[in-house]
Amino acid sequence: MKEKLYIIKIGGALIDDQELLDQFLEQFSEIKEKKILVHGGGKLATTLADKLGVEQKMINGRRITDKDTLDIVSMVYAGGINKNIVAKLQKKKCKAIGFSGADANLIKAKKREHPEIDFGFVGDITQKSVNKKLISKLIKLDLVPVFSAITHDKKGNLFNTNADTIASVLAQALSLKYEVELLYCFDKEGVLEDVDNPKSVIKSVTEEEFSVLKEAGKLHKGILPKLENALGAVKNNVDKVFLIKETQLKNHIENHHGGTEICL
C-alpha cells in the first residue's frame, strides 16, 4: 500500500493575514502524515511593485510578467513569504524546507507559448516537470517541502508559475509513489451553490457538473483555476482532491468533514 501524502495549497488572502496564517500553520504542522505546502503570493508583490513604480502590464486583459515584475515576485515569493512561512513552521517543530522550482531543479518549466501574446517570464508545467525522485528522497528524510510559485527553465531563467497549477502537477507526479490527497484551501467553505450563502456547499463536483456550473455563471473568478487544476489532478490519478476553507484543515483531516470533493 502506498504511503499517504497531503499536498496543500494556500493562497493570497491567507498569506496577507498574519493571525489567520499562524492558525493555519498550526493546523498544518499537526498533520502526522507526510505533507507538502504550496503557497501563492498575496498582495505583497503588488504593493511592492506600486511602491517601486513598476506598472502591471496587461495585453488583451492578460497579465504579463516582464523582467522587473519577475524580479519582484521572485524576491517576494521565494524570499520574503517563503522564508517567513518556513521560520514559522520551524517554530512549530515542523521540519519545513523552502523551495523554488529552481532549487535542485525540482520543477522545470517551459516559457508559455501563445500565438498572439508574449506573457514574458511565465512558466508552464506538466507532471513531467517535477523531479519526483528527489522530492521523494527529501520527504523520506522527514522534511516538509514548502514551495513558492517560482520555477525555472534550466537555462538560467526564473519564471512566475500559477501556484494552483504547481500543487496539481506535484500531486500528479507524486501519485505514482504516494496516495496523494490534494487540498486547495481558500476563504470559502467549498464550491458554493450561492456564493453569498456559506451553507450552500456543493458536496462534490464532477467534470460534467463543473461545466454546468461554469455555463450557469455560478463560479466566481478565483475558483475557476482551482477547479480546473483540481480536475486535472483527479484525471491524472490523484487519489482525493478537495476545496476546503482554510480554517477547516484540521477538521477535514481528522473528521473527513467539510469542503467540496472534486471527482471524475
Add this chain to the structure above:
Amino acid sequence: MKEKLYIIKIGGALIDDQELLDQFLEQFSEIKEKKILVHGGGKLATTLADKLGVEQKMINGRRITDKDTLDIVSMVYAGGINKNIVAKLQKKKCKAIGFSGADANLIKAKKREHPEIDFGFVGDITQKSVNKKLISKLIKLDLVPVFSAITHDKKGNLFNTNADTIASVLAQALSLKYEVELLYCFDKEGVLEDVDNPKSVIKSVTEEEFSVLKEAGKLHKGILPKLENALGAVKNNVDKVFLIKETQLKNHIENHHGGTEICL
C-alpha cells in the same frame, strides 16, 4: 581519509556584476569535489531600501537591522539573489539548491546580545548552530547547497547574519566529517602588503602576523571580518583557509596557486 569539501564565499561586488558573477559561477560549477557556496548581499538591498524610503539605522556607528530592513534583506538575499544564483548554476549542470538558515533548521542563530546596543534582527552563530547531519545528507545526494546570509532562531524570527561568519561556521562544523578547504573570494589578489599594489600579495598570514598587520593599519576595512572569520576557522580544525581573487578560483583549485593562506 575524509572526503574533500570546498566551502566558498562570495561577496557583494561580485553579485552586483552579472558578467563577473557568471564567469565565477562557471568556474565554481567545474569543481569536481563536493562544494558549498555562501553568498553575501551586494548593493541590491540598499538600493531597494532607498527606493522604499527605509532608512539605514545606525547606533554608535553600528548598523541596526530593524523589521523593515529585515524584510528587505530576507527578500533580496534569500529570494532574489539566491534563486538567481541557483538558476544560473542549474544552467551549468550544477545541482544547486538554495537555502536560508531557516530551511530545515540548517543554521539556528541567537539574537545578538550587547550591553548597550540592540542590533535588532541580527543573529550570531557558532559551529553548534549548524545542522551538519542534514547538510551531509544533502551533499551525499550530490546536491550543492547555496546559502544566503539569512538565519533564524527557531522561534519564528528570521535574522540577518554576516556571510563571512556563515562560511566560517559551516566550515568548522563540517570539518568533523570532511577535509574542508574554505575560500573567501573577493576583488583583491589576497591580503596585500600595499593595498594599491596587486603584486604585493602576502603568501600566508598567521594569527600573530594578523595582529601586527592590523596594528600597523595595513588591513583595509572589508578584509578585517574575512580575516577574523578565516582565523576562527583555522583555529577550529578547518584544514585549509585562503583569501583569493574571485577570477582566480579555477587557477587556485587546479594549480594550488595564488591568494593568501591563513595559518595557525
